[in-house]
Amino acid sequence: MARRALIMIEGHRRNGLLFVQAAKRLGLHPITLSADPTQYDYLAADGIETIHVDTGNVDALIRECTRLRATYDIAGITGFADFDESVNATVGKLCRHFNLPGPNPGSIEHCCDKFAQRQILADAGVPIPAFRLAANATGVQDAAAEIGLPLVLKPTTGNGSSGVRLCRNVDELAEHATDLLRGKHTGSSSPRILIEEFAQGPHYSAEVMGKDVIAVGAADFGPPPHFVCREYTYPAPLTHEENQRIVDISLSCLRALDLGWGAANIDFRWTKRGPVVIEINPRLAGSPIPQLVQLAYGVDLITEHIKLVIAGEWNLRRRHSHNAAARILVSDRDGTLDWIGGDSQAADVPGVAEVKLYVQPKTPIIRKGDYRDKIGHVIAASPSRARTEAVLQRAVDLIRWSITPFPTIGEQEHPAAPHPAAAPTQVTPSDR
Incomplete structure (x- = not known):
């Protein structure tokens, strides 16, 4: 009998290994098809079968899957x-x-075209921010005059907040519009720009599987x-x-x-x-959200998603009700990472589920926003x-790093003082 395989198109630096591990637990042989497998270090580290193929070419993918x-x-x-x-x-398309x-x-x-998504939601009466589309600087200025500052400017494609900026005055608006039109954040010149009303208020995220809302979380x-x-x-x-709204x-x-x-x-x-809808992503949220949902509710979104993919029966029943939170570590400056440590001590704090560092010493840190x-x-x-937040703060306080700023002309490098992980502004229900 032929071995059952799960074909994964491309990979993900944060969630990819979790998918591989879940597939193996389900008795599947994971195979990754990627245009550049080297960008996913877990593939080589775990000996995952990987095939180099142009994943932007549907016909090439069909040929490779047919061969497999x-x-x-x-x-x-x-x-x-x-x-x-x-x-x-x-x-x-491949599944069909x-x-x-x-x-x-x-x-x-x-969904991937943010302007098309906005139009569909608006036609359906879904609450969304006011929005306009522009293809040049004049169009951006006209849209700003109609909606009013402050505004959010973003490319109509992309994810992870790449190229997304809050523009609070005309100078910021002109500067970011110029960057977008030059392709600084999209890789292609003259992209379409989405101009949106700045929806001010706490941020929430709904995690959906099929037609069921599994969890609603908050983000700072x-x-x-x-x-x-x-x-x-x-x-x-x-x-x-x-929550019901x-x-x-x-x-x-x-x-x-x-x-x-x-x-x-x-x-x-x-x-x-x-509540107004900011964006809909037709996929699982990136790490650490799947881990948080599993810790909070006992629902393994990644495993249940794979069950659906292989025509199995999923189980989305909540098994418990806990509180789970993740603090993201972000540098406050550009430079070379001299050292980073304290992760082992942080992981030993009772109540900590995971500590993960994405960078190694001597890595250049260049913030992209x-x-x-x-x-x-x-x-x-x-x-x-309250207990989760106390545990999280205790663990984060143990992690420290040092960054040497990049030298400027005529200046010598001076190591920066060690930096503790910064805490975000907290949101409480009364802030709404």
Whole structure:
């Protein structure tokens, strides 16, 4: 009998190994198809079967999967990529070709185009910020005049807050519009720009599987103008009625965008007019959110997603109710990382579930104002929110690092003082 294989298109630096481990627990042989396998260090470290192929070419992927079928029983196809959400649409096309369970590629493509997503949600009456589309500086200025400052400017494609900026005045608006139009954040010149009303208020995130909202969490961000998350908490500190409002709007989003297969992640801001949808991602949220959901509720989103991919029966029943939180470690300056330590001591703090560092000493730290600024995380869980926060703070205080700023012309390098992990601004229910 042929060995059952799970085909994974591309990889993910944070979630990828978790998918590989879950696949193996389910008795599957994971095979990764990637245009550049070297960018995912876990593939080589764990000896994962990997095939180099142009993952932007659907025909090439079909040929490779057809070849693999001569050796393996392909149980399912899934995928993710650090920088390209369109991989999910490609997965949908492959699943349809091979008659395997998978997402609707058309729905995924609508989600990946942030402007198209906004239009569909607006037509369905889903609460969203005011928005406009622009392809040049004049269009950006006209949109700003209509909506009013402050504004959020972002490319219409991409993820991880890449190229997303809060523009509080005309100078910031002009500067960031110029950067986007030159392709600084997208890699291509003259991209389309989405101009949005700045929805002010606490941030919440709904984790969806199929047509069920599994969890609603809260997130805190670092200082503007960037949107780099510093802390996640599950469950969010919401009343039952507030939680239900987010659930109801989440289900409206699924209906409007014809989603409802597999995972989705929906971001909200709770404004003066209630929750408004910031973005819908037709995929699992990145690490550490799957770990937090499992710690808080006992639901393993990654394993259950793979079960769906291979036409198995998933189990989304909550097994317990705890509080789980993650603090994200972010540098406050650019430079060369001299050393980073204290992770072992932090991991030994009772209640800490995971400590993970993403960087090694001598790594250049160049902040981008997006997910790439993160250098590690600490996760804690307990029966109460107050206890979880105390455990998390105790562990984070043990982690320290030193960064030598990059030398400027005529200056010598001077090592910076060790930096403790910075704490984010906390959000409480009264802040809403």
